[in-house]
Amino acid sequence: MKKRSIGLAAAGVLLLALTGCAAGGDAGGTGEGPKPLDELVVGFSQVGAESGWRTANTTDIQGAFEDAGIELKFSDAQQKQENQIKAIRSYIQQQVDVIAFSPVVESGWDAVLNEAKAAGIPVVLTDRAVDSADDSLYVSFLGSDFVEEGKKAGEWVVEEYADADDVKIVQLEGTTGAAPAIDRAEGFADVIGADDKFEIVASQTGDFTRAGGKQVTEALLKSNPDIDLIYAHNDDMGLGAIEAIEAAGLTPGEDIKIVTVDAVKDGMQALADGKINFIVECSPLLGEQLVEIVTQINDGETPEKRIVTEETTFTQEQAVEALPDRQY
Numbered sequence: 001m002k003k004r005s006i007g008l009a010a011a012g013v014l015l016l017a018l019t020g021c022a023a024g025g026d027a028g029g030t031g032e033g034p035k036p037l038d039e040l041v042v043g044f045s046q047v048g049a050e051s052g053w054r055t056a057n058t059t060d061i062q063g064a065f066e067d068a069g070i071e072l073k074f075s076d077a078q079q080k081q082e083n084q085i086k087a088i089r090s091y092i093q094q095q096v097d098v099i100a101f102s103p104v105v106e107s108g109w110d111a112v113l114n115e116a117k118a119a120g121i122p123v124v125l126t127d128r129a130v131d132s133a134d135d136s137l138y139v140s141f142l143g144s145d146f147v148e149e150g151k152k153a154g155e156w157v158v159e160e161y162a163d164a165d166d167v168k169i170v171q172l173e174g175t176t177g178a179a180p181a182i183d184r185a186e187g188f189a190d191v192i193g194a195d196d197k198f199e200i201v202a203s204q205t206g207d208f209t210r211a212g213g214k215q216v217t218e219a220l221l222k223s224n225p226d227i228d229l230i231y232a233h234n235d236d237m238g239l240g241a242i243e244a245i246e247a248a249g250l251t252p253g254e255d256i257k258i259v260t261v262d263a264v265k266d267g268m269q270a271l272a273d274g275k276i277n278f279i280v281e282c283s284p285l286l287g288e289q290l291v292e293i294v295t296q297i298n299d300g301e302t303p304e305k306r307i308v309t310e311e312t313t314f315t316q317e318q319a320v321e322a323l324p325d326r327q328y
């Protein structure tokens, strides 16, 4: 009898050691072995509702978790980093199984991510990157290659203006400090920088919003009436620019050409209508892949560190064709 209880105790210690090891050893383990999906809880901190892309992204993520039968706690940070930090801290306090978030800006996450790590809660980055030097602070980063998107926009511009001698460009930047704003500017500059006939005469943030794009374009048209092209880091700012161009008595898509990124429905409609000239796609449909990452973590597997979203580009003709089947 005595012998047997010692045996059980030893087995218990062994089990504790094993599960303890899983929890501490890799940030990807929930530490307790797989839970039934309906017992899993994921906390998601969204950037805000600044654009059509963001709304589609939220709908897709919420839908995917509902379909999978996994509870998703959701909070909208209204484009403020402090709100995201608060949300993440509250998810840590609630001891959720996984935290996912789309960081509004790249910098300033180390402290809160270290708190999540210390609590043994794996973190998944969706859509946007952080610039932390310590990549053990997150398990996986799921999203687009924004530098590549900027390059695709630049390549179209180089081809479109192959015969021009002098091209004046206005850039409408996304949220200052956000990965897609930094990277889309970089990729674009890399490509057009090869030829000095391209000049970015002004570059200002419109915060990824329609109102921001409109306001900045209105002001910039006054100081730069002879611009040839607007490169907007997302469709919404391009749509705002269209309003400003029309209000100035000019024809968007002709007098001033427009290139954007995203390819959400309103953007695609404007492209099909000839008001935008080219769109680089950025897919907001990350929900299913995020569910898969969460499931892998729950199963004790290690998800891929970087998962790049597949995307294409659209000309005006391609937009006319694609529009009827566009989901978002």
Ligand code: GYE
Pocket (backbone or CB within 6 Å): 050, 051, 052, 053, 054, 127, 128, 180, 208, 233, 234, 235, 236, 261, 262, 282
């Ligand atoms: O392009 C823009 C949104 O982070 C990829 O954020 C996302 C960007 C998207 O507001 O419309």
